[in-house]
Amino acid sequence: MPDLPTRFAGLILAFMPLFVHRSWRHAQVLLIGAILTPGQRTVTSVLRIMGRSQDRRFVNLHRILNRAAWCPRTGGHILLRLLIDAFVPRGPVVLGIDDTIERRGGKRIAAKGIYRDPVRSSDSHFVKASGLRWMSLMLLAPIPWAQRIWALPFLTALVPSERACREQGRRHKPLLDVGRQLALQARRWLPGRDLVLVGDSGFSALNFLDAMRRGRITAITRLRLDAALYEPAPPRPPGTIGRPRTKGARLPTLAATLAAQDTLWHRLTVPGWYGSAPCSIEVTSGTAVWRHGGLPVVPIRGVLVRDPENRFPPQALLCTDLTRDASQILSWFVRRWSVEVTFQDVRAHLGVETQRQWSDTAIARTTPCLLALFSIVTLLAARLPARQRRSLATAAWYPKPRPTFADKLAAVRCATPRERSSATFRADASVQSPAYAR
Structure with a gap:
């Protein structure tokens, strides 16, 4: 589990009452992993980006979406x-x-x-x-x-x-x-x-x-x-008979x-x-x-x-x-x-239409969670220092006058540390976001 900045922890902990203690640990992994994961937003992609691709109890994260008792x-x-x-x-x-x-x-x-x-x-x-x-x-x-x-x-x-x-x-x-x-x-x-x-x-x-x-x-x-x-x-005159x-x-x-x-x-x-x-x-x-x-x-x-x-x-x-x-x-x-x-942004940057759940419960939960992730990223960006909020990913052929959601997502990703071993980092190098390319 990554150590979150103090400014992020308070916001994420606001969702803790939705889950029991054991489910909450897995829900945090899904939430932070969905923010950090580029490309497809499948549970396996979240496990890889969080450095838990060798976790034998991977099914616990699937159960958060298809079985755990919580109310969206x-x-x-x-x-x-x-x-x-x-x-x-x-x-x-x-x-x-x-x-x-x-x-x-x-x-x-x-x-x-x-x-x-x-x-x-x-x-x-x-x-x-x-x-x-x-x-x-x-x-x-x-x-x-x-x-x-x-x-x-x-x-x-x-x-x-x-x-x-x-x-x-x-x-x-x-x-x-x-x-x-x-x-x-x-x-x-x-x-x-x-x-x-x-x-x-x-x-x-x-x-x-x-x-x-x-x-x-x-x-x-x-x-x-x-x-x-x-x-x-x-106005209805007094004594008028019939429907008004x-x-x-x-x-x-x-x-x-x-x-x-x-x-x-x-x-x-x-x-x-x-x-x-x-x-x-x-x-x-x-x-x-x-x-x-x-x-x-x-x-x-x-x-x-x-x-x-x-x-x-x-x-x-x-x-x-x-x-x-x-x-x-x-x-x-x-x-x-x-x-x-x-x-458009949730399809381009948050992986809507790339999830692969098949159970009715998981389908009814996953897409609303990814749409809500747009708002959660915006709330996290609001807690960043003003200098990071104003950062823009510009190019010589693409001047950008104002920050977009992609800029805020990259800023939140850069502000979220991850605990990963060097072996896991090498194994998952192919799925890294350009925001982490150093």
Whole structure:
């Protein structure tokens, strides 16, 4: 077991209540080894990088994932508390929610399905992928030394395919139901904070938005330009018989508002729109009631956005908090782009899609742990001296103005000592990270 710096030990020991004493020793090896390991994040790779490739009781580390009694949800609660204390001690807590496909094959993976690959597909080209679908809830927080917003995962759940649920005789839980449960779980963990949930157009559903409104969570998503919007229901006169009205007069669609000549537009400068530099856009906003037959009625504030330079097509956003202005809604919505960056980083640097577990329990635990490892590395980097946090891995052909997650991972690795014999070091030289090449 490596001797951790004092600044790291306190954070890692926060997860000790999840395990009994014997399991905790093995869990530490997995956690630190997953940080140090380059390439595939298999248990055997962790054993090699930790200098335990000759340990005859290697099966104990496998059992942490497929048999040991510990609760990943409780670990997500501990991680969220650490993230809040480090990056959002006050003010609204902005959360991002999105799903991703982990491309995996194998007959023994029961929960896999065939989905549209959002990375390889486009509007005119459809690509299918076989794998596991995950729903992840992330904290969208400003990282001071990175000078940008990072999406920090803390709670991830597996969404089995409909076919897998049918074969196992279980009720299929749709994607929006899983997202609703994750968001309401965060609400229970943070009862006294203002929560803002940002999602893509897949979460623009009346049932989901109504659940967020009743759970005191401000939801921000995209809105269809042809959505049926109405004025609020007029006051009910005394003595009126029958069911109360839920809507007033029909309002023009957002597409008609976009084409109207008398629409009042306001110019705003939004930082980081579509990952670019701050750009100037034109917006108009208003309140309405979104209604569809047989579904809940949700009051919303709609924001219509257009680009004077036609860099992107017009689009609309909605917010379930009617008191928020357009600039605040846009500043929260643009944080969502960091979610895709996190998904890319965990695949490139933390080995997501390279693990090789086959049991259902290990599959349900490993990917959420690797996603949470992104947040743990960020917390460890926050405890480094300022000089190490500002270090950049630059090249003559690749100038880098701000540190990235790869830089922070290398800094954490360099600050984590390892106890290895020279014989083990020579045997494992082929798997060393470039950060350790001296």
